[in-house]
Amino acid sequence: MRYEGWHAVVNKLKAFTGRSGKRATSSDGVAGADAEAQLISNALGRAAKEAMIIHTDNFGRVTWLGRPVWQNLTDIWTLQEAICADGVDFVIECGTNMGGSAFFFASIFDLLQRGHVVTIDVEQLATFTHPRITFLHGSSTDPKILTQIPDLIAEHGAKKPMVFLDSDHSAGHVLAELRAYSQFVPVGCYMMVQDGVIDELELFADSRPGPLVAIRDFLATDDRFEIDEERSSRYLLTHSPDGWLRRRR
Numbered sequence: 104m105r106y107e108g109w110h111a112v113v114n115k116l117k118a119f120t121g122r123s124g125k126r127a128t129s130s131d132g133v134a135g136a137d138a139e140a141q142l143i144s145n146a147l148g149r150a151a152k153e154a155m156i157i158h159t160d161n162f163g164r165v166t167w168l169g170r171p172v173w174q175n176l177t178d179i180w181t182l183q184e185a186i187c188a189d190g191v192d193f194v195i196e197c198g199t200n201m202g203g204s205a206f207f208f209a210s211i212f213d214l215l216q217r218g219h220v221v222t223i224d225v226e227q228l229a230t231f232t233h234p235r236i237t238f239l240h241g242s243s244t245d246p247k248i249l250t251q252i253p254d255l256i257a258e259h260g261a262k263k264p265m266v267f268l269d270s271d272h273s274a275g276h277v278l279a280e281l282r283a284y285s286q287f288v289p290v291g292c293y294m295m296v297q298d299g300v301i302d303e304l305e306l307f308a309d310s311r312p313g314p315l316v317a318i319r320d321f322l323a324t325d326d327r328f329e330i331d332e333e334r335s336s337r338y339l340l341t342h343s344p345d346g347w348l349r350r351r352r
């Protein structure tokens with residue numbers, strides 16, 4: 104049975120509390136009998152995410168095979184599912200940090216016996232090497248970095264690259280990355296934009312405008328891409344709402 108998100112949770116809660124027959128209207132465009140459920144479900148979803156982020160210290164202590172990886176667990180699971188389902192054979196990552204996510208991708212590629220990762224960061228914080236990872240140092244939008252990407256894709260004979268944006272999450276930088284890296288994504292492949300939660304939760308208000316604003320601005324001027332809503336909300340509790348952008352043409 105498919106669970107219909109926070110909405111279903113709220114309806115269940117209302118049934119438990121005997122409020123299921125109550126009708127309500129709201130001022131945010133939601134109308135009719137479901138208005139109250141919609142408002143509560145949005146609030147409940149935000150509250151649950153906030154609780155998870157605070158409880159896990161924003162995933163700051165998560166590890167993958169012993170290495171720190173700064174990722175929400177549901178999102179990283181969706182990533183491995185996508186890599187397998189789509190036949191991804193190359194990951195272009197902006198934002199290496201300590202290399203945890205690059206190491207995660209490389210581990211999946213080890214198991215699949217294919218694939219390579221190029222990861223880019225302004226800082227050199229990763230202290231390991233891996234045969235499936237190329238570390239580049241510089242800003243993700245620096246032409247000196249961007250010009251190296253096609254050669255790396257060709258060198259590894261990759262046919263299905265995936266772009267993974269997890270560097271500076273300010274809207275301006277993410278928009279620049281989306282515009283610069285979209286050229287590396289073939290039809291049917293994806294750009295995954297991390298941390299749109301910044302624009303959703305009050306907790307991150309100081310870091311706005313963030314990735315969701317960049318996604319909206321990018322899609323307004325580039326109709327080759329669309330949001331894969333199913334994948335973006337795969338496990339409900341995501342750090343990256345509307346984060347999976349599929350190249351459709």
Ligand SMILES: C[S@@+](CC[C@H](N)C(=O)[O-])C[C@H]1O[C@@H](n2cnc3c(N)ncnc32)[C@H](O)[C@@H]1O
Nearest residue numbers: 172173198200203204224225242243269270271
């Ligand atoms: C959220 S962390 C990356 C976490 C990592 N992907 C992981 O899951 O373990 C963001 C990283 O982006 C880097 N960064 C910030 N601005 C950047 C830029 N313009 N280009 C490349 N990397 C940048 C920071 O130095 C930081 O290490």
